Amino acid sequence: MKKDIKKSAKRRLSIAGGQIRGIEEMVDQEKYCVDIITQIEAVREALAGVGSLILRNHLETHVAHDIRHGHEKRATEEILKVYRLAQK
Amino acid sequence: MKKDIKKSAKRRLSIAGGQIRGIEEMVDQEKYCVDIITQIEAVREALAGVGSLILRNHLETHVAHDIRHGHEKRATEEILKVYRLAQK
């Protein structure tokens, strides 16, 4: 994994983990539902950003390697898999 | 907040927090990108479920109350707000 991507992904995941603990607290203190949902969607978007980052790493390393070594089929199917997950 | 919803939301958020720590570890150990992305999407979906749960609480408590007390406008705008966040 590229060093800068790894570092950034870990930092963002750590922040997302903190946000989830914050949401747990909001639920515990029975904060306003709409505010809780807004925070949940913020974490979901932050995680989408991490997914995009990891995909960048995948494309820049494995995919290029796969295609140069004749594993196009595998590379294609894997990208389509993560694309479909993102569409949901 | 309804007791059963609160309990379920806290439990699910705690699990999601654990999953995020697991993903941090996967990144740390440089696991296969596609597996990491798949896990990220699983947490995003789990969080969507919590959002849906909190919305249920909101609808069953605040919204009904708001509408009965003439605050239809506010109730409507808030539901549309969370709906649009979900569409993203």
Place this chain on the structure above:
Amino acid sequence: MKKDIKKSAKRRLSIAGGQIRGIEEMVDQEKYCVDIITQIEAVREALAGVGSLILRNHLETHVAHDIRHGHEKRATEEILKVYRLAQK
């Protein structure tokens, strides 16, 4: 259905229909894939906007009526249904 919402929804759907015909043409002329996908996502977002508009109508008419007449349960389940569809 509220008159202004109906008018706006019909106009937007008509535009979306035109966009889809445009995409069919792009496919026919074998335009660049990334441009085709970008157009598809634009229509998907436009349709999300129509969904949001119809939900506004639903909330402002049926839901308020349902709740005032003791059909809270039905109103809640229906909103949760469309919310979950939006999350996908």
Place this chain on the structure above:
Amino acid sequence: MKKDIKKSAKRRLSIAGGQIRGIEEMVDQEKYCVDIITQIEAVREALAGVGSLILRNHLETHVAHDIRHGHEKRATEEILKVYRLAQK
């Protein structure tokens, strides 16, 4: 564009166009909002399928070609672009 993908994409787009005309009619006849929204989400999902199909074509043709000819950077950025659109 691959022949089978082109054919399938055109057919699916034509069906989606028909569905949108159906939704216009539902709005015109003021059908139940929840049913209209459900139909809108069905078309959105159908269009997501077409996007996935076009991406498959893109990966199997342009991307492999780009990477073999040293245009990795461009290939990567384009895939990330459509991935981010799908995440929204």
